[in-house]
Amino acid sequence: MSIPMEVLAAEVLALSPDERSQLLDRLLASFDSEPLDPAWESEWADEVDRREAAISSGKSAWLAGDAVVARLRARSA
Numbered sequence: 001m002s003i004p005m006e007v008l009a010a011e012v013l014a015l016s017p018d019e020r021s022q023l024l025d026r027l028l029a030s031f032d033s034e035p036l037d038p039a040w041e042s043e044w045a046d047e048v049d050r051r052e053a054a055i056s057s058g059k060s061a062w063l064a065g066d067a068v069v070a071r072l073r074a075r076s077a
Contacts, residue, residue, distance in 0.1 A: 003011075012020065054060035 012023065015023065051060065055062060
């Protein structure tokens with residue numbers, strides 16, 4: 001028996017941001033027909049580590065997605 005989309009969406013949106021992120025990763029991976037290139041995965045993991053280190057050290061900061069979109073729209077206006 002399947003769950004109605006509205007019920008499923010409500011359940012998913014009730015998850016924590018971390019849980020939603022993990023679920024999103026799994027859903028996106030389900031669309032991949034081929035495994036990811038191990039070299040690409042390694043390089044991307046290194047980039048993530050560099051970005052997290054920059055944020056931890058104060059060289060960079062997290063920005064809300066809507067704030068970034070607003071900045072980009074303001075630039076192109």
